[in-house]
Amino acid sequence: MAGSPSRLFDLAVIGGGVNGCGIARDAADRGAEIRTRCRVSRLARTDGEWRIEAGGETFRARAVVSATGPAVLKLLGLADQPAVNSMWLVRGSHIVVPKLFDHSFAYFFQLPDERILFAIPYERDFTLIGTTDVDHEGRLDEVTASAEEVAYLCEGASRFFTTPVTPADVVWTFSGVRPLIGDGSGRPEAATRGYTLEMSDENEGPALLSVFGGKLTTYRQLAQHAVDKLKERVPSIDSGGWTDRSALPGGDLPVGSAEVKIAELTARYPFLERNWADRLLHAYGTTAWTILGDAASLNDCGEHLGQGLTQCEVDYLMAQEWACSKDDILWRRTKLGLHMSSVETAHLSEYLKEKAIA
Known part of the structure; x- marks a missing residue:
């Protein structure tokens, strides 16, 4: 969710996930403004729009989507909105x-x-x-x-x-x-992994669409259903279906082409070891070429922080995927925390401190 008090947005999406960097990057590439670590403290309808207080700022929007997962009831409480579904x-x-x-x-x-x-x-x-x-x-x-x-x-x-x-x-x-949507069965394995979209009543003013349930494997279908539903209340929203034909950033790889692309990556960057190239391709897809840029040697990638993690990759994650801590990089994004030593991890921490000061 993002914005400026002086600008009225068609839609503010409030989310609570930590694994959606590719989705957020795709949204940003399509014109969305992204604010991470921007906790919502209050939202209320005022003068025919939503006023959202978050991260010390106030944002304005014609409609709000709560895609907050397990915190959906908490957000409804902040908005003084009753919930039909239970979680x-x-x-x-x-x-x-x-x-x-x-x-x-x-x-x-x-x-x-x-x-x-x-x-x-x-x-x-x-x-x-x-x-x-x-x-x-x-x-x-x-x-x-x-x-x-x-x-x-x-x-x-x-x-x-x-x-x-x-x-x-x-x-x-x-x-x-x-x-999970409460079903009274008492058996988590039997509960549906589906989702329900709960829209506020039109008589209450600007729309609040709350997502109950859902999972990563169906998020694109869920998102299309949400946009279709919002179109009824916010006509300016483009609900034309396109996500079934569009890859996330770096995902434009033909099926079964991994080995070919790894060979292309090591041919373009001969200093890459095979396992390193494999990791980059599976983590970033075609964006791996963007990260490495014009590098002709390992030195051109900047400081080597260990296990194939270099300055150019860390800088990319900070600039393009909103990483700001070693856990963001080592666990949420690369999983290199499984491979790096305590000395290498400390080295990364020092580098991030220097970047923050700079």
């Missing part, structure tokens, strides 16, 4: 362990409690194991895997692999909160 917050946690197998296929297992467990090749040297379904009652900015969840995943994986998996093997965990 069921369920935490899903994953563990990462040293790789358990040497092929590129994933495993899906069914546990005695009838839940599905998966084990997926991850970041070249690891295996990703997930996931759990646990009621989440804590804060939404402190979502972590519990010891019980880690033990559950380790015990589940150990049923199927020759080498037992123990909590001591876990090198990293991550968790998220699923915003």
Whole structure:
């Protein structure tokens, strides 16, 4: 969400995700103004428009979309807007362990409690194991895997692999909160992963569209439905469907072309090791060429911060994908935190401090 008090925007989208950098980059490339780390403190209808207080500023909009996931009810409360739907917050946690197998296929297992467990090749040297379904009652900015969840995943994986998996093997965990639509079943695995769009009444004034439920794999269909619904209240919004024909930034790669493109990347930049080129292509697609630019040697990429992470990549992430911390870079974007040493991580932290001062 972005704006200026002197400018009236057709639409303000308030979101709460941390994994949508490609989506945000695409929106910015199409003319949206993006503000990250801009917490909404209040929103109210005033003089036929929305006034939104966020990050110490006031923004104006003809309509608001709340795509805040598990915080959707909280935002409705800030707007003094009642909710028709109820939410069921369920935490899903994953563990990462040293790789358990040497092929590129994933495993899906069914546990005695009838839940599905998966084990997926991850970041070249690891295996990703997930996931759990646990009621989440804590804060939404402190979502972590519990010891019980880690033990559950380790015990589940150990049923199927020759080498037992123990909590001591876990090198990293991550968790998220699923915003499920309450169905009263008490069984998270049975609850729908679908979504519902809740629009405020026209008699109440400017539109507030709230997204209940949904998931990453259906976000484009959800977004198209949301725009179609908003068109009824904000005629200036262009609802022409196009996302099914448009790739996200860097995603304009023919299916099955990864090996060819890796070869092209290493031919253009001979200083790249094969694993480095593979990581760049899978992380950025064709944007890898933009990041490396005219570099003819490793020195042309600026300071080498370790594990193939160079100054030019960090600078790109800061300038184009709103990264501002080592966690943004090492975990949310590149997953190089799994590979970098404590010395290399400290080196990156120092570089980011210098950039912030500059």
